[in-house]
Amino acid sequence: INNSYHWPTKPIRHLxxxxxxxxxxxxxSFLQTITGIFLAMHYSPDIxxxxxxxxxxxxxxxxxxxxxxxHANGASLFFMCIYLHIGRGIYYGSYLYKETWNTGITLLLLxxxxxxxxxxxxxxxxxxxGATVITNLLSAIPYVGDTLVQWIWGGFSVDNATxxxxxxxxxxxxxTIMGLTMMHLLFLHETGSNNPTGLNSNTDKIPxxxxxxxxxxxGLILNTSLPxxxxxxxxxxxxxxxxxxHQPTLYPPHHMLNQNDTSYSPMQSYDQSQTNQEEYxxxxxxFSYYFKYLPYMHQNNxxxxxxxxxxxxxxSLIANLLVLNMNRSATSCKIHSSSSDQYPLFFYFSKFYQSxxxxxxxxxx
Amino acid sequence: MVSASGRLLxxxxxWYYNAAGFNKLGLMRDDTLxxxxxxxxxxxxxxxxxxxxxxxxIKRALDLSMKQQILPEEQWVKYEExxxxxxxxxxxxxxxxxxxxxxxxx
Numbered sequence: 139i140n141n142s143y144h145w146p147t148k149p150i151r152h153l154x155x156x157x158x159x160x161x162x163x164x165x166x167s168f169l170q171t172i173t174g175i176f177l178a179m180h181y182s183p184d185i186x187x188x189x190x191x192x193x194x195x196x197x198x199x200x201x202x203x204x205x206x207x208x209h210a211n212g213a214s215l216f217f218m219c220i221y222l223h224i225g226r227g228i229y230y231g232s233y234l235y236k237e238t239w240n241t242g243i244t245l246l247l248l249x250x251x252x253x254x255x256x257x258x259x260x261x262x263x264x265x266x267x268g269a270t271v272i273t274n275l276l277s278a279i280p281y282v283g284d285t286l287v288q289w290i291w292g293g294f295s296v297d298n299a300t301x302x303x304x305x306x307x308x309x310x311x312x313x314t315i316m317g318l319t320m321m322h323l324l325f326l327h328e329t330g331s332n333n334p335t336g337l338n339s340n341t342d343k344i345p346x347x348x349x350x351x352x353x354x355x356x357g358l359i360l361n362t363s364l365p366x367x368x369x370x371x372x373x374x375x376x377x378x379x380x381x382x383x384h385q386p387t388l389y390p391p392h393h394m395l396n397q398n399d400t401s402y403s404p405m406q407s408y409d410q411s412q413t414n415q416e417e418y419x420x421x422x423x424x425f426s427y428y429f430k431y432l433p434y435m436h437q438n439n440x441x442x443x444x445x446x447x448x449x450x451x452x453x454s455l456i457a458n459l460l461v462l463n464m465n466r467s468a469t470s471c472k473i474h475s476s477s478s479d480q481y482p483l484f485f486y487f488s489k490f491y492q493s494x495x496x497x498x499x500x501x502x503x
Numbered sequence: 504m505v506s507a508s509g510r511l512l513x514x515x516x517x518w519y520y521n522a523a524g525f526n527k528l529g530l531m532r533d534d535t536l537x538x539x540x541x542x543x544x545x546x547x548x549x550x551x552x553x554x555x556x557x558x559x560x561i562k563r564a565l566d567l568s569m570k571q572q573i574l575p576e577e578q579w580v581k582y583e584e585x586x587x588x589x590x591x592x593x594x595x596x597x598x599x600x601x602x603x604x605x606x607x608x609x
Contacts, residue, residue, distance in 0.1 A: 231537070234537060333568070334568050335564055336535065337534070337535070338561070341558065341562060342562055439537045440535065441535050441537060446519065446522040
């Protein structure tokens, strides 16, 4: 029986909060596109005009403040939903659907790239130095690193050429993400969705309407109410350097090391505790390989949700990520001491090797 | 010494079996195996009554999971009662596949 026949129906156990994250993500991506298009109508991608165009949007454009803040906060909410979606996938072994998982990893990387180039556009202090630091990571590549960085910059530093091309990428990449999302769903419909038990549920399915249509409506209501919540538009904490300082200085001020961006949470904590780019890039690679090779590290037929050791590993990973986030958003403005960030980060990166060991040993029990 | 460590290991296995939690949904270990190609082929070789019993346990577990419930304790599958009913067929399927792959290499 072809599994794709079943995709208009879904198991009733999907009526849980887990599925709410991805329907919210879809609606958020639609909201981000709409608000982004309206922002693009008033934004100028030139270093002498960018910052003041954002101020113009916020102050002068009708409901520009709402559109701008919905776009900025919507991006954070988007990432929170994606991380929950990924966490669900790891916990319940959904990574065993390899094509769906791999397109999902690519979607995550594209989304992070979109968020990064979008963050540069207001051309504030955080924008400039964030662009400088992240693009400079590529200089860790042997031989071609420096040339590659200058090629991306379009010059010898982050300047007007960089801003204009980042605006282009920020406009283009979401449509790439939309196309790849359709591929992601196509692969999912080949197998059908997973469920909390991990069992084959083809014998027990229910129609999309009314169960999932009403549930997605709930996601729509939550999704439109959360970004318009005025409490998200309060002034930044005293620890953050606001993007209102639009004259870049020669060196980044120390108090800028703290920021409240959820896009790259564990990595930024590492960034603040390391100065060596080669080390950073080297240690960063297990992060991406962990997710990419998770399906291939699963060497037996057992479901991860029924394996206590795997559950302990998963929840220790979540706790570790929360500690890293806590370190980043701590109220103290002092530069992070190396030990408070490096111990959690060491634990985080060692997860890759722990998983390899546990998954191999566990398969024999 | 050997028997003491054997009892210890058996005790750990029993504890681990209960900690896994699938027995609370009325499932046996072989019910929870991920259905890759080998498992699918082994399922086709199951006797009809074993296959029907498996389907019943799976359907019951899916229903319980949806309702966020578990079975009463007296109905939990015990470690001693768990039968690895699929294992002989699965081993046979894997053996045949490996033999086929060996032949294809030549």
